[in-house]
Amino acid sequence: MTATHVQSLLKLDTKTTKRANMLLEQNVARPRREKVSLSAFAFVFAEIVRYSQNRVLGIQDLEAKLNEIGKRVGVRVFELTMWREKNVHRESRVLQTLVFLNTVVWRALFDKQADSLERSTESDDEYMITDNEPAILKYISVPKEMASFSPGAFISGIVEAIAECCQCPARVTSHVVPAEGMPLRTVILLKFDKEVMEREKRLEAGK
Amino acid sequence: MAAKQYKAIGEEAWKNNVEKVNAELFIFTYGSLVVQLVKDFEDYGAVNKQLDKMGYNIGVRLIDDILARTGIDKCADFHTTAEVVAKVGFRVFLNIAPAIANWSADAKEFSLILEDNPLNDFCELPPKAVQEGLWYSNVLCGVIRGALEMMQMQTEVWFVHDVLRGDDVSEIRVKLVKILDEEVPVGDE
Numbered sequence: 144m145t146a147t148h149v150q151s152l153l154k155l156d157t158k159t160t161k162r163a164n165m166l167l168e169q170n171v172a173r174p175r176r177e178k179v180s181l182s183a184f185a186f187v188f189a190e191i192v193r194y195s196q197n198r199v200l201g202i203q204d205l206e207a208k209l210n211e212i213g214k215r216v217g218v219r220v221f222e223l224t225m226w227r228e229k230n231v232h233r234e235s236r237v238l239q240t241l242v243f244l245n246t247v248v249w250r251a252l253f254d255k256q257a258d259s260l261e262r263s264t265e266s267d268d269e270y271m272i273t274d275n276e277p278a279i280l281k282y283i284s285v286p287k288e289m290a291s292f293s294p295g296a297f298i299s300g301i302v303e304a305i306a307e308c309c310q311c312p313a314r315v316t317s318h319v320v321p322a323e324g325m326p327l328r329t330v331i332l333l334k335f336d337k338e339v340m341e342r343e344k345r346l347e348a349g350k
Numbered sequence: 351m352a353a354k355q356y357k358a359i360g361e362e363a364w365k366n367n368v369e370k371v372n373a374e375l376f377i378f379t380y381g382s383l384v385v386q387l388v389k390d391f392e393d394y395g396a397v398n399k400q401l402d403k404m405g406y407n408i409g410v411r412l413i414d415d416i417l418a419r420t421g422i423d424k425c426a427d428f429h430t431t432a433e434v435v436a437k438v439g440f441r442v443f444l445n446i447a448p449a450i451a452n453w454s455a456d457a458k459e460f461s462l463i464l465e466d467n468p469l470n471d472f473c474e475l476p477p478k479a480v481q482e483g484l485w486y487s488n489v490l491c492g493v494i495r496g497a498l499e500m501m502q503m504q505t506e507v508w509f510v511h512d513v514l515r516g517d518d519v520s521e522i523r524v525k526l527v528k529i530l531d532e533e534v535p536v537g538d539e
Contacts, residue, residue: 174373177370177373178370178445179376179444179468181368181370181371182369182443183376183443183444184371184376186408186412187380190407191386194383194400194404198390208386212379215381216375216378216381219472220374220378253372253375279371
């Protein structure tokens with residue numbers, strides 16, 4: 144590499160850093176902008192689904208891919224929420240984490256609380272967050288031959304990342320469970336890791 | 351004047367006729383998509399191309415959405431087109447209105463100056479991405495190209511500057527190649 148080349152790279156670098164800093168130095172305490180159109184989101188999301196679909200073999204892989212894309216969103220949403228919400232502490236207990244997801248996170252993302260939070264009747268380590276009408280999935284129509292596909296895998300990715308940030312790692316999946324008048328009703332199922340449940344037991348016993 | 355009229359149409363539609371979603375969710379989701387593409391392609395040129403392609407897919411469908419929400423008519427000339435893209439299109443979807451500048455002498459090329467690009471929020475490009483030519487918001491070029499093609503205008507659209515790469519402004523160049531005939535394409539029955 145010649146000296147001038149190195150120099151020009153360095154110059155480019157400082158210039159970029161300066162500009163980029165202008166963007167990064169903005170205060171994040173409050174959102175810089177409130178809204179974009181739901182259509183804009185839906186179009187981008189539809190392209191994400193289409194793109195992912197072309198690169199996987201089955202529905203499970205497709206959901207895994209959407210989950211991965213959601214996870215990167217989740218990490219950022221978590222950091223931002225913790226920074227902004229003055230009354231919320233970092234949670235590390237399962238129930239607190241669930242309530243945090245159900246209320247604070249849902250409000251930050253979708254401007255409403257999730258519609259219900261339940262514990263599975265079958266096993267202790269499974270919980271369900273239900274959204275009767277996930278607005279961001281409104282314009283996704285799933286073809287018949289893919290009936291088991293749940294585009295909510297994107298949301299479950301967000302939830303999975305946040306659960307992990309709360310020190311309560313879980314396997315999170317999403318399922319479409321339509322109810323009357325609510326064709327998109329989506330259930331986010333969290334199955335907490337074994338270590339998490341054991342820790343819960345210890346903490347309970349120590350009380 | 352006409353320019354004002356489109357500004358009003360855009361703002362009116364944004365205010366009363368558009369369902370909205372949290373901007374940060376949108377911004378993070380777009381960012382996550384770009385990261386995914388960089389991982390998958392391992393080549394920034396290919397990522398630019400893919401973003402443009404996705405934008406095109408969006409553009410050809412998005413035009414109906416705009417027409418339905420605003421009731422605007424076909425544009426009489428390319429100047430009007432520029433106005434509508436900037437003041438109606440960008441407003442209705444992203445709630446911004448880029449400035450129009452740098453018209454070419456033959457009135458077939460103009461630039462959109464994006465002072466405030468939502469996609470750029472929270473974003474910092476690694477030096478490697480800058481050096482190897484990633485246009486982070488390239489999806490916008492595809493969207494414009496796709497939407498205009500649906501209005502019988504074949505265009506080339508590309509980024510000239512981007513603040514994420516250290517430029518003073520973000521600038522998208524739009525060039526009219528030709529007006530397409532309103533025929534049924536060959537092989538399309």
